[in-house]
Amino acid sequence: MKFVIQKDKLVQSVQDVMKAVSSRTTIPILTGIKIVAHSEGVTLTGSDSDISIESFIPSEEDDKENVEVIQAGSVVLQAKFFSEIVKKLPKDIVEIEVGNHHSTTIRSGKAEFSLNGLDAEEYPHLPQIEEENIFKIPTDLLKAMVRQTVFAVSTSETRPILTGVNWKLENGELICIATDSHRLALRKAMIDSENLETYNVVIPGKSLSELSKILDDTNELIEIVITENQVLFKAKNLLFFSRLLDGNYPDTSRLIPADSKTNLTLNSKDFLQAIDRASLLAKEARNNVVKLSTFTDGLIEISSNSPEIGKVSEEIQAEEVQGEELKISFSAKYVMDALKALEGTEINVNFTGAMRPFVIKTTNDDSMLQLILPVRTY
Amino acid sequence: MKFVIQKDKLVQSVQDVMKAVSSRTTIPILTGIKIVAHSEGVTLTGSDSDISIESFIPSEEDDKENVEVIQAGSVVLQAKFFSEIVKKLPKDIVEIEVGNHHSTTIRSGKAEFSLNGLDAEEYPHLPQIEEENIFKIPTDLLKAMVRQTVFAVSTSETRPILTGVNWKLENGELICIATDSHRLALRKAMIDSENLETYNVVIPGKSLSELSKILDDTNELIEIVITENQVLFKAKNLLFFSRLLDGNYPDTSRLIPADSKTNLTLNSKDFLQAIDRASLLAKEARNNVVKLSTFTDGLIEISSNSPEIGKVSEEIQAEEVQGEELKISFSAKYVMDALKALEGTEINVNFTGAMRPFVIKTTNDDSMLQLILPVRTY
Structure with missing residues (x-):
């Protein structure tokens, strides 16, 4: 050579x-x-x-x-x-x-x-993949779908299937779901499919993270081929193969509450920064748990109290507060991760009670959803 | 309050x-x-x-x-x-x-x-320092003197005195010396002293590194007060106190060879990059040792051989080679550290034999000197 x-x-x-x-x-x-x-x-x-x-x-x-x-x-x-x-x-x-x-x-x-x-x-041979059923997706959309879900995969190997992202393709719609059983991230998009094949596979989170790092931010189409135990991403001059995870991904659809009792409409940045500040004292002392309380007049208080160190509270003005009054505690990290993934300026937070999972969405956008389980505090 | x-x-x-x-x-x-x-x-x-x-x-x-x-x-x-x-x-x-x-x-x-x-x-009280004998030095010069010497202090506590930089003030000249007994860095400068006090102290390398990080790159004068066991640096709105190291710093003047047998004049960047490349294979296999050989016509070869991995050699054209032919081995890291500290475009390397320390200086600049002990290879 x-x-x-x-x-x-x-x-x-x-x-x-x-x-x-x-x-x-x-x-x-x-x-x-x-x-x-x-x-x-x-x-x-x-x-x-x-x-x-x-x-x-x-x-x-x-x-x-x-x-x-x-x-x-x-x-x-x-x-x-x-x-x-x-x-x-x-x-x-x-x-x-x-x-x-x-x-x-x-x-x-x-x-x-x-x-x-x-x-x-x-050198081992690469998997041989029959390229019968190909679907295509713009590279930047693929990267967004990965970014908005992959952070929520489990990092623990106790349930290996949760270390992957569930990809479902049905009726021309791709749905990506990740959960570590404390929070869930969902992102869906209509895609350009040459066939009406249905897929339900689990791709290792690590594979998707590495794929994202390699791909440029272009709107050029990337081709995706899914087989029984492999997925192949084909970009210009690049082939990316990943094995799939074995096993059935849990049915997560029942986790997402259909109705809600308290609904907030908020500026995402204000909310994120207030939680970030409240978590400064909570990080060490209390497992990063902060508290949200609604008040009349659309005021919301984010607070945290760590007797050894001190306490913090901050009021933010919501754009809208509907429904029952609420006090709820949650992991600051999970909510911040979710808000960063949503990338929206205005968000809706829908609660069904202090002990039930709550949903964060970008206002007027049903393609993304972040679900978070609250933390019980006494 | x-x-x-x-x-x-x-x-x-x-x-x-x-x-x-x-x-x-x-x-x-x-x-x-x-x-x-x-x-x-x-x-x-x-x-x-x-x-x-x-x-x-x-x-x-x-x-x-x-x-x-x-x-x-x-x-x-x-x-x-x-x-x-x-x-x-x-x-x-x-x-x-x-x-x-x-x-x-x-x-x-x-x-x-x-x-x-x-x-x-x-809260403990800060040291009380009598500000009788103050000398002054431009902040950017002080930062340069620290940067060009502090990297050579010892990181081992076996001889604690070598973890500091020796500062000697004599006849209005400040001389900073650091050595870890494998290499030595020396930097001197004339300074503005209100008195003719003579000092010979050892300042912990860590203190000087932290001081350097805080100071801005200005030519404003910084005031320095040295006492028996403390040094105080006074910048605008800032006081920086450090304790001094106890003990006598070894006399390093005899280490520096007075004459030389082989003298090279080289482009610093070419030399640095060739050593950097040669060290790529040497880093793991051979304790980062590379070899320099002089040839006729001003050619110099930098090489390294690690049988398990491979070998590398590169010729560089010296601007001048005087004296005896030479083959010598040295730590790539030490020579690269020295070349980075010198910051010159053209450098002189003066050897007195394959087993003797050699000196690197910037051409036409006697204020800085880097001394390196070779490595014996068989």
Whole structure:
């Protein structure tokens, strides 16, 4: 194998596939990046067996030459060293050549590295996915749907299925749900589907977070293929494979209350900042629990009391308060996470009592919903 | 105590004194910040008993009112909570009032915090320093002198004296020296001294690092007072006290070779980057040791060989090579630290043999010197 490549293209591509490489793998060759030079360009692959990422650098693109392949071939190089090296090479052009025993020379300017490589034949094959049923979604919408749900997955392995996000595709609508059993985030969107297949799968939260980091903020369509145990995201010059989680995701629809007894309409930023301030004292002393009380005249009080340290209270003026008076305690972190995910300027908070889950939505937007369980305090 | 203060002034001042507050102190009250309101303004103090910082916010400054003191008094508030709170207050104006049992109310907009305070009378007194012998130095020069030496102090407590920087003042010249016994950094400057006192003290490296972080990059003069066991830095509205280290600093003058056998003149950036690249493979495998070899025609090779991973070599063109041929091994980190500290574009490296310490200087600048011990390799 021998090729000459633009450094910036190589650096970007290595950075992308590195997202899948883990140093804590039980399969030693997966600490490496597979490099294949072929007639169309160079393909890099990284994998931790849960996530696999393939990045393709075409020989030519937009009338510019990225790669000149002098001799086709392949090798696997230690990801940690290879990624550090390419970033720090002195010139804009890099030459990579494989010699005897997979020993690989990397040249740029007057710097010459020689890395011990491994046989690419021993690198595991990527999942073979039949691309029969493809659906498409704008990349920026996909990133928004991930961002607005993935933070709510469980970080505990006691119920592994909750570490993933439930993706349901039905009648052309994609519904993403995440819950750690203390809060739930839901986001839905109509999508462009060539078929009317129905899916109900669970994608590991970590996979979606890594995917989001790699994708650019464009409205270009990304293709998604779901199989029995894999999902494949296909963007321009990029394939992102993730395994799916085994098991049935709990039916969460019954958790969401149909009616409500106290309804607030609030400025999201005022609400978020008041909770943030109240949580300053609650963070250590009381497991980050703050209290919300409604008053007449649309006044709401956010407060927290930690006898060892002190107390805090703040009034905010709601735009509207309807229904019964209410005092309720909740995790400041969960409500702040939810408000940040909603991204709305005006929000509705709907309560059905101090002991029942409550719902936060952006006003006039039914595509997103955040559900939070209150905390019982005495 | 009661006063109304501009939030930005309070935040800055709290941030400065926080540099001295440690959560790991054996004296509980030192986890707090002392606040004193008096006729001229408000004074904050933080201390970990090694370092003490006093920041003064004058009532009026540049025809603007910073503070309105309604009732003089004092209190000590938990630094961790107080600093977080002031940063997140909603409005530009803050009211602070001490009530019964040192309970302190902090109001801004509609947010009201109440913090349990402590009696300021129980806060340790700052060292009393007789300001007889003061010398002055521009703040930016002081910061440069600290930056160019403090990185070389020892991080090990086996010889505590080496964790400090040796400051010698003699005949109007200030000489700062730091060494961890593997390398040495020296920086000197003529300073404006009102007297001809001679000092030879050792200031903890940590104190100098914290001092540097607080000081602005200005050429305003900072006043320095040295006593038997304390040093005091006086900037505008800021007092910074540090204890001195006990013991005699070793005489380092004999370490610096008077003559040399091989002299290189190099572009500092080329040299730094080549060493940085060579160290990529050496970092793990070989304790970060790289090798330098001189060749004819002013060529220098920087190389490293780690059989498990691979090898790297890079040629750089020196501007001048004089004297004997040389092969020498050294710590990439030490040489990179030294080159970063020198900040010069063209440097001289003077060797007296492969087993002897070598000296790096900026060309045509005798005020700075970096000395590095080579590593013996077989």
